[in-house]
Amino acid sequence: MKLLLITCGLLLLLPPAAQACRVCRPRVQATIHGPDYGQHLGLLLLPVAVLLLVGLGVFFAADIRAYFHRLRATHD
Numbered sequence: 001m002k003l004l005l006i007t008c009g010l011l012l013l014l015p016p017a018a019q020a021c022r023v024c025r026p027r028v029q030a031t032i033h034g035p036d037y038g039q040h041l042g043l044l045l046l047p048v049a050v051l052l053l054v055g056l057g058v059f060f061a062a063d064i065r066a067y068f069h070r071l072r073a074t075h076d
Helices: 002-013 025-032 037-059 061-075
Strands: none
């Protein structure tokens, strides 16, 4: 736990990775917020959605299994 706190503290001291100078900053912002913004955001959030669905599946695995077992038993 102590190692985790030290690591998090050191990461907070690092500067943000995405910085641009006064000349390049408008071009960088225009590229980020361009017409493909929705597609880029969707691709960025896709792994989060997959991990969330997998986590929910693992969490509710017993309930899902019981539901399908009852469903199969009623149709037999």
